Amino acid sequence: MKEETIKKYVGSSLRHLVLMISSILFAFPFFWMIMGIFKTNNEIWQTPYKILPEHFDVIGVWASVQEIHFGKYILNSFYVGIVGTVVMLFVTMLFTYVIVFMPGRWTNRIFAVVLAIYMLPGAVTYVPSYVILSRLGLLDTLAGLMFTYLANIFAVFYLRQSFMKTSRSYIEAARIDGASHWETLRYVVFPMNKSAFYTVFILTFVQQYNNYMWPSIMLKDQEKYLVSQGLRQFFIQDGAYGMNWSEVMLASTLTILPVIVLFILGQKWFVTGIMQESGLK
């Protein structure tokens, strides 16, 4: 018995040790990023090597925050992430309502097409989508970017899964009482599926906030850049030798911060959303 207790104790300590080392490895790039903010260029290039900065000059860093004008990129990203996702959810909600509660031969066929597109890589559509946007006069506009995000196949799948679990008797009761389809959707289906909406919102927001390739192709005006583009611009403008690592790290930290905060606040939605993505749970 005693030997077993010791074994258990050693096992548990070993596990914590392994996890502690791994956590340090995983978190290290973030730690390095934040330390980098406080390092001067001299400190970065000097020998012997330094891990911690000499001073934590918070006031100096605050001054650089205002100096690098990074706020507008973050605002653009938030605008696209919030407005774009809310409109997308509204459009998806209407579509999914028809797919789930008003099925018919045509709606089933349309859904089969959506199903077929699910796994396909969006990137292969970039050239024609670029041409279509420019014909519509929406190239290089945030509205155009949000428009291209409207047909979100993942959102259809997720809401459909959730809607299908809604008891049909509620829908029928509402319809018999004379509620229109819109009223049924607004006052019965939507409130009963709120958590699915939260999950899709949070996942889509983060996905659009992090998105880089498509926005970098279709947005050319620097005033309209999203965070990732702004960050890249910031990174390449000085060239490799004039690199001001401390400012680059500051801009990176400002970019990451909102996502980390959102992640910590909305853990629950993230985890259920990701598990559902596969249809495994």
Add this chain to the structure above:
Amino acid sequence: MKNDMKVKWVFMLPFMIPLLLFWIIPLASAFFISLTDWDYISPTFNFVGIENYVYMLTDPDFIEALINTFYFSVTTIVGTIILGLAFALIFQKKFSGSRVYQLIIFSPWITPTVAVSLVWSWIYEPDKGFANYLLGLMGIAPLKWLHSSESAMLAIIIFTIWKSIGWTMLFYLGAVERVPQSTYEAARIDGAGYWSQFFHITLPLISPTTFFLFIVNLISTIQVYDQIQMMTQGGPGGSTTTLLYLYYEKAFQNFQMGPANAVAMVILLLILVLSLISTYVSSRFVHYD
């Protein structure tokens, strides 16, 4: 009933218009463009049939991109799956503090690739980067990391594994939790040790998840782009040019729309085949009971 039909259309159109404009029409046009010599600037183009595809097969840039993509995908997936499973096994029994560790391991996955690529390119910096400092402490000669065609892909792979372990771990965590405890108890009574239980119970029972993770990770690694654009721009000497990066170069830097879309069709075909295999296998061999 007639009224219902009207409602259907009103409800579906706002979704169907962008679906048509940015999915269905582009997919068809991309295929069509791949059969032409269009250069984006001129209003006219010639229909060249399968010439772009024939050229592609003899183009060393394309062959290299295909090999790079394959090498990147397989290495990243093997690393991600082994480490993701290892962490899931550590977390198999709940203990105090496990949640915090999980959050830390998962956090790289949700952060923007562009932002974390920047700090990694500093870590990989040959003269004053942390990676070489660490190698120095262990007495290993420094590497040139992103600046050498021999190590650049390795650097990108390490970065990508770091970023994707958390997601894979989360799926494995769900899978190992679903293995019935009674199976383990029965095995213990028969005298099976930890590793024997792992190889004879856990591994076979979670194989559907392993298969799923393999396919999904393959589909996403084939489309790697952000970190390549940030860290190497396909270099040095094309050593990190993957299929999607080649597509970007051909389409949006060289305006060779025909060849670019031929590359896109290859990417599309690869992913289509993978998702068909996945659907077929999971409908045939995986039972959820």
